[in-house]
Amino acid sequence: MTQVQQKPLLIKLGGAVLENNQALTNLFSALTEYLAIQQRPLLLVHGGGVIVEDVLKKMNIKSEKKNGLRITPFDQIPYVAGALAGTSNKLLMAKALQAGLSAVGLSLADGFSCSVKQMDPDLGAVGICSPNNPALINSLLAGGFLPVISSIAIGEDGNLYNVNADQAAIAICELVGAELVFLSDVDGVWDAQKKVIPELNTQLADTLIAEDVIQDGMAVKVKAALQAAEQLGYVMLASWKNPENLVSLLAGKAVGTKVIK
Known part of the structure; x- marks a missing residue:
């Protein structure tokens, strides 16, 4: 083997x-x-x-x-x-x-x-x-x-x-x-202009949560991703809704939001 x-x-x-x-x-x-x-x-x-x-x-x-x-x-x-x-x-x-x-x-x-x-x-x-x-x-x-x-x-x-x-x-x-990708029904974390944030750390996440830019279910997802990044270095948040992006994501290209420590 x-x-x-x-x-x-x-x-x-x-x-x-x-x-x-x-x-x-x-x-x-x-x-x-x-x-x-x-x-x-x-x-x-x-x-x-x-x-x-x-x-x-x-x-x-x-x-x-x-x-x-x-x-x-x-x-x-x-x-x-x-x-x-x-x-x-x-x-x-x-x-x-x-x-x-x-x-x-x-x-x-x-x-x-x-x-x-x-x-x-x-x-x-x-x-x-x-x-x-x-x-x-x-x-x-x-x-x-x-x-x-x-x-x-x-x-x-x-x-x-x-x-x-x-x-x-x-x-x-x-x-x-292993490296970790969270696939859900959202394409990443949005900023105030509803654009996907390419990279998110704890400091930026805390600010956006305090400003209610990140809220409700997305806040829960982000906190879970930050917890994972603490232990694994980084994780990806992306969507299963865009099949055309999945292969690119799996190949390591920037798709969705990269959550780091």
């Missing part, structure tokens, strides 16, 4: 893309095109909040959040795990396989890749994960496979835990030394 030579690239997919069949097709076509040009190891980490909401609604279960995190009572975690590690994961795998990519569906627990502990008793089965054993994922990357990793983990107590997908992506990046 050959060793992984290049630094892997991890793409964290926002859950909203799971509702957009054409966007998924475009994404995996871009990944296939990119891999035909450059044999770089790729990984995907995903959430799937939209699928979770749909499942809980059908079960007549009201879902609540605290500080942006879904409160997950332990009696609800089977439904959440099914939506994330089951339906969401296999939807992405189906698209990857259809595009000719050798996808392997995983959770954070497979091969002891990540360890997890309960974040806050008030949140129930919500965990915080940390990198643990890279052997399984590295062997898959070296073998030319595309790991598709859900944000479900298993604690030392044997319980299933739901992990914030942004935090899961950061942990996997640390685990295998």
Whole structure:
């Protein structure tokens, strides 16, 4: 088995893309095109909040959040795990396989890749994960496979835990030394003139948040990206809505917003 030579690239997919069949097709076509040009190891980490909401609604279960995190009572975690590690994961795998990519569906627990502990008793089965054993994922990357990793983990107590997908992506990046791209439904961070900011650091972000230029959901995304940049050096924020830009982004060209320390 050959060793992984290049630094892997991890793409964290926002859950909203799971509702957009054409966007998924475009994404995996871009990944296939990119891999035909450059044999770089790729990984995907995903959430799937939209699928979770749909499942809980059908079960007549009201879902609540605290500080942006879904409160997950332990009696609800089977439904959440099914939506994330089951339906969401296999939807992405189906698209990857259809595009000719050798996808392997995983959770954070497979091969002891990540360890997890309960974040806050008030949140129930919500965990915080940390990198643990890279052997399984590295062997898959070296073998030319595309790991598709859900944000479900298993604690030392044997319980299933739901992990914030942004935090899961950061942990996997640390685990295998990968670079990180957050792909969501926005094309980057905008300035006051609604133009994409090419590079964003903590100081500029704090100013724009204070001036309400960056607000609401984008403020949450930016804070997550800054947290990741603290640990990884930099991350990219870009959109899955522009397939023509994806190959350029993957090739390292300036697309979206580069978030640095």
